[in-house]
Amino acid sequence: MTKLEKPVVHVVFNMSAAGSLRQALADMGVKEKVIVGLPDDLSFGPVDPPAFDIRARWVEDMLGFDSWQDLEQRSDLFWKRATGRGIAPVAWVCRRNAMEFAGFLEFVSRVGAHPFRVVDITEVEFAPDRSESTSWRTISFGVVPSHSIVRTRLLERQTTLSGQELQAYRDLWKRLRAENAPFRVVSDHGLQSAPITYFDKAIVTHVTNDWRKCSYVVANCLGALWDDGTYCGDLVLWSRVRALADEGVFEMEGDGVRMRNSSVRLASRAV
Known part of the structure; x- marks a missing residue:
């Protein structure tokens, strides 16, 4: 790897991945910094522009979470450090x-144009x-343990994108921003926009005629999606459980605020 004059700083887009990578670098004796992972999740909410105040309002209105704005300073600091001209950034990604x-x-x-x-x-x-009995691929850098980072010699996989690759990524993000959909999901065709109802079908398969704790429904849906190679956060699924209850697809009992204090079952008309 060519020695760079500017200090190398590793940029990750997953909070969990930052800790694992930091530990891996320490285990290898590599004295390079890791920026704390991006605290925002741009797979949901408005991204045209990805202004934090606009996103925080959307998260509160659509997902029912009113503390997203608390992440604003951490997000701003992340971007300031990740794109600073005084560093040689190394960006880690799982597409x-x-x-x-x-x-x-x-x-x-x-x-x-910064390299x-x-x-x-x-x-x-x-x-x-x-x-484990077989080799595996991941759908998130955040679940790759530090010893796997070391053993697989991921640090040696650093590459520089060609001009064509850079332009393709920028064109993709320009299109996704223009579509400004509620969700962005990975399909066989890459990262694509998706409607607010995208995960509803998956959620419904985990609700029955009997009362089930909402935490159980969300956890099981998360696991099934993960096994299917699909990333989704519990905040998104919980918001959709409440929305489906409001629409009469589910019946809900409990406070409707906390998953563990709420239960759902299929509404009689949905049976």
Whole structure:
């Protein structure tokens, strides 16, 4: 790897990934900094523009979460550090993960002509651990443990994007921003816009005629989506459970504010 004059700083778009990468670098004796992962999740909400105040209002109105604005200072600091001209950034991305891919595309858009390197782990085959029998691929850098980062020698996979690749990513993000859909999801065709109802069908499959705790429904839906290779956060699913109850698809009992204090079942007309 060519020695760069500016200090190398690793940029990740997943909070969990930042800790694992930091530990991996320490284990390898590599004295390079890791920016704390992007606290925002650009796989949902308005992104044209991705102004934090606009996004925070959308999260409160559409997802029912009123503390998103608390992340604004941390998000602003992340972008200031990640795109600073005094560093040599290395951006880590898994294009199977909508949150990480969307964050990466926003980074590519913001960094402009400033040179950076990329570690794309989308197609990386990770060797099995003791508890695993086969190699595996991940849908999130956030679940790759530090020892796998070291053992797979991911640090050596740094590349520089060609001008054509950069333009393709910028064109993709320009299109997604113009569509400004409620969700961005990964499909066989890459990162695409999706409507607010995108996850509803998956949620309904985990609700029955009997009362089930909403935390149980959300957790099981998250697991099924993950097994299917789809990233989604619990905040999104919980908001859609409440919306489906409001629409009469589900009956809900409890406070309707906390998953653990609420239960749902199929409404009689939906049976």
